[in-house]
Amino acid sequence: MKWSLTVALSLLSLYGSEAWATQRHLEEDHENEIPSRKFHHKKAGPPDHNKLVEMARYVMHNCDWASIATISTQPAISGFPFTNVKSIVDGSMANSTGMPYFYMSPLDFTARDLTKNTRATVLVSLEETRYCESQKWDPEDPRCTRLMLSGKMKKVKEGTPEYTFAKAALFERHPAMAHFPPDHNWFVAKMKIAQIAMVDWFGGAKYVSVKDYLAYNYTGEEVLHYYNRLHL
Numbered sequence: 001m002k003w004s005l006t007v008a009l010s011l012l013s014l015y016g017s018e019a020w021a022t023q024r025h026l027e028e029d030h031e032n033e034i035p036s037r038k039f040h041h042k043k044a045g046p047p048d049h050n051k052l053v054e055m056a057r058y059v060m061h062n063c064d065w066a067s068i069a070t071i072s073t074q075p076a077i078s079g080f081p082f083t084n085v086k087s088i089v090d091g092s093m094a095n096s097t098g099m100p101y102f103y104m105s106p107l108d109f110t111a112r113d114l115t116k117n118t119r120a121t122v123l124v125s126l127e128e129t130r131y132c133e134s135q136k137w138d139p140e141d142p143r144c145t146r147l148m149l150s151g152k153m154k155k156v157k158e159g160t161p162e163y164t165f166a167k168a169a170l171f172e173r174h175p176a177m178a179h180f181p182p183d184h185n186w187f188v189a190k191m192k193i194a195q196i197a198m199v200d201w202f203g204g205a206k207y208v209s210v211k212d213y214l215a216y217n218y219t220g221e222e223v224l225h226y227y228n229r230l231h232l
């Protein structure tokens, strides 16, 4: 037990330092050619932390995955909170809506739980953009803004304009979705947001009005510009 832990830890640190060295190497080599995430944030970082609604929309739109918590239906942990990872969008790269959209299969833990209880909480963190790391902030540092959105999950009805918009947006940001196994009955889901809790700078929890959050005029085009810089 002790031995395997030691091996695991040394493998981890070996891998960690190699990954770090490779990363450094890449950044030095291509500093002037390939826009790294660091470069991106020097150009267009998050908004002023005092602007809560703007910050909330920025974090949601700039994150491309979320942790999602549901009430488990797995027999051994029935009723326990259970978390999973989902790739998300809140609109197309240049058309943010604030509404988180998901591509789900009924075979997955999350969708199974949602058939019994549609309540969920979604977490996104600014650290997903590597901004916190670039500032040397720990992921739990309150300046490393995170949003916890709670609400009831709903299927988006196939054939509606919202379905077309959300599915295209999901496939734009997550091209791998086009190759997901076709027999898994994929559907598009969204959260009807009941509460937006936020850790944003010092001074305790913040709450953002759902109405102000959804109504905020923001396209989030910086994500498209970043993507284009990476792929041109």
Ligand SMILES: *[C@@H]1O[C@H](CO)[C@@H](O)[C@H](O)[C@H]1NC(C)=O
Pocket: 091, 095, 097, 165
């Ligand atoms: C952005 O998406 C909304 C749907 O959420 C749509 O009504 C609007 O026309 C879109 N805007 C652009 C510029 O594509």
Ligand SMILES: *[C@@H]1O[C@H](CO)[C@@H](O)[C@H](O)[C@H]1NC(C)=O
Pocket: 217, 218
């Ligand atoms: C949203 O902001 C843009 C400029 O950033 C402006 O042209 C547009 O009129 C605004 N829309 C609304 C509904 O306020």
